[in-house]
Amino acid sequence: MVFDIPILMSDPLLPNRHKKDFFTCDVFDSFKDDIASMEHPVFSLSKTPEHRMLVYERDGVTIKIKPSYTGLATIFDKDILLYLAGALMSAKNNGLAISKTIRFTTYDYIVSTNKALGGVQYKQLQEGLERLNGTLIQTNVKTNGKEITKEFGLIESWEVIKEDGKSTSIEVTLSDWFYNSILGNAVLTIDKDYFRLRKPTERRLYELARKHCGNQVAWKIKLENLKEKLGIISQTKLLRFNIKKIAETNYLPEYNISIDEDDVVMFFRKAQAKEPVKPAQLPYHVSKSDIAKLAHRGETAQDTVNRIMKLAAQKGMSIKSVVVELIADSEVKRSQVNAPESKAGTKPIDKARIQALRDAIAGKIK
Numbered sequence: 001m002v003f004d005i006p007i008l009m010s011d012p013l014l015p016n017r018h019k020k021d022f023f024t025c026d027v028f029d030s031f032k033d034d035i036a037s038m039e040h041p042v043f044s045l046s047k048t049p050e051h052r053m054l055v056y057e058r059d060g061v062t063i064k065i066k067p068s069y070t071g072l073a074t075i076f077d078k079d080i081l082l083y084l085a086g087a088l089m090s091a092k093n094n095g096l097a098i099s100k101t102i103r104f105t106t107y108d109y110i111v112s113t114n115k116a117l118g119g120v121q122y123k124q125l126q127e128g129l130e131r132l133n134g135t136l137i138q139t140n141v142k143t144n145g146k147e148i149t150k151e152f153g154l155i156e157s158w159e160v161i162k163e164d165g166k167s168t169s170i171e172v173t174l175s176d177w178f179y180n181s182i183l184g185n186a187v188l189t190i191d192k193d194y195f196r197l198r199k200p201t202e203r204r205l206y207e208l209a210r211k212h213c214g215n216q217v218a219w220k221i222k223l224e225n226l227k228e229k230l231g232i233i234s235q236t237k238l239l240r241f242n243i244k245k246i247a248e249t250n251y252l253p254e255y256n257i258s259i260d261e262d263d264v265v266m267f268f269r270k271a272q273a274k275e276p277v278k279p280a281q282l283p284y285h286v287s288k289s290d291i292a293k294l295a296h297r298g299e300t301a302q303d304t305v306n307r308i309m310k311l312a313a314q315k316g317m318s319i320k321s322v323v324v325e326l327i328a329d330s331e332v333k334r335s336q337v338n339a340p341e342s343k344a345g346t347k348p349i350d351k352a353r354i355q356a357l358r359d360a361i362a363g364k365i366k
Contacts, residue, residue, distance in 0.1 A: 012251045013196040014114065041231025042137065042154075044072035045200035054231065061140060068134025070127070073154055075200045077128035079113045081154070082190065084172060088182045095312075095319035098182070100156070101173045109170070114195040129158040129172070137177070152177050188214070191253035201242060202252065204230050209255040209267040218268035226265050294326050 042065055044050040049071030056063045065072065088098050106122055115121050138151040156173040174182075181187060188210055197203045208229055213219035221229075227239055243259050250256040250270075258266045295304045312322045 012198065012249060013193065014198055015196075041204070041229065042073075043075040043078050045075055045204060045230070045232055046072075047074075047200065050074075062138075064138040066136040066138065068131065068136075070130045070134055073128070073131040073135040075203050076124075077131050079115075079195065080109070080125070080128055080132060080172070081174075081178060082194075083109055083113055084174065085178075085182060085187055088179075089187060092182065097321070100176075100179045101171060103169055103171045105169050114192075125170070126160060129155070129160075129170070133158055154178065193253040197252070201230065201232065201239075202246065205243075205246070205257065206252050206255065209252070209257070213255060213267045213269065216269075218266060220264055220266045223259065223263035223265055290323055290327065293330060294323070 040056065040063060041054065044054075051067045051071055053067065054063075054065040054072070083104070084102055087102060087104070091098050106125060107117075109125065110117060110121050132154045133156075135154055136151055137154070138149065140147055140149045153175050155178070156175050158170065158172045161169045161171070190206070190210055194203065194206055197206065208226070209219065212221075223236060223240060223243075227236060230239070232239065240259065240263065243257060243265060246252065247256075247258050254270055255267050256270055258268075260266070291301050291304050291308075294308065295301065296307075299307075308319060308322055308326070312319045
């Protein structure tokens with residue numbers, strides 16, 4: 001059961017322990033949260049192991065979150081997924097090939113997510129991996145008279161590499177569910193001060209505000225409906241009290257919160273959206289002339305960019321590699337039009353020439 005009793009303190013946020021701006025890190029561009037788990041209360045808000053099964057039903061769809069013997073994955077365990085999502089999206093946006101399996105250092109994870117350095121954090125990281133690996137999600141989808149039930153985990157596997165008894169690096173393989181949200185760009189950037197929020201309910205409130213308010217000015221919801229989205233089982237009056245306490249200082253990142261006499265909770269932005277919606281862009285090394293060569297008849301430049309990025313994600317290739325391959329194939333087809341036919345009536349394919357052409361194009365697209 002989640003009690004989340006308010007704590008009296010001078011600063012409701014955790015200190016910025018490492019004075020590190022995540023947006024300037026070489027590996028990432030920002031923290032990312034998958035939209036699916038922002039919408040549904042997948043993660044436990046309890047600070048102690050929770051072994052109850054969470055069940056949500058709406059519009060004929062049932063979602064069950066099942067714990068393992070170590071308990072449900074918590075919203076603090078989710079920091080691992082946020083960290084990995086940021087790494088994958090940064091690589092993807094820079095035209096690099098990505099994989100379901102990622103290796104990272106324990107130190108960088110701890111510093112990047114604003115945790116204290118020490119043996120306790122290394123132990124908590126491994127326990128979080130155990131809960132992420134053990135927690136299962138079961139869903140049912142009904143289409144055309146058929147019902148399909150599927151069960152999957154938050155991550156597929158993990159391993160810790162130690163040297164001289166100390167953890168040096170960690171390797172995690174993500175589940176298809178989470179990895180597909182990266183491939184499909186079903187993620188939103190979250191503020192780095194999210195990791196300074198002390199209490200589970202505060203983190204969940206921010207997630208919901210980010211998902212539903214987003215770049216809009218405001219979002220409102222009835223308190224009872226908010227309680228359902230939070231996934232808590234404590235009394236409504238306690239949630240009302242906590243929201244009023246937060247509203248007194250409004251320390252949540254990016255959003256203010258208020259509640260009126262009719263129990264309507266309002267979230268509204270503190271400032272103009274940091275990240276205006278931008279069309280998808282190719283890396284700087286792909287020129288406009290390259291895009292023009294690859295455009296289909298009737299296709300705009302932006303349509304071409306979107307198609308290339310989608311193709312790169314589907315193939316698990318870097319954007320540069322996809323562009324090189326497409327341009328080379330286009331040049332080969334163009335050159336074959338005037339090539340003499342063989343006795344069999346077919347036009348020969350010079351594989352060596354194709355490879356040489358690809359190498360030459362790759363040299364131009366640096």
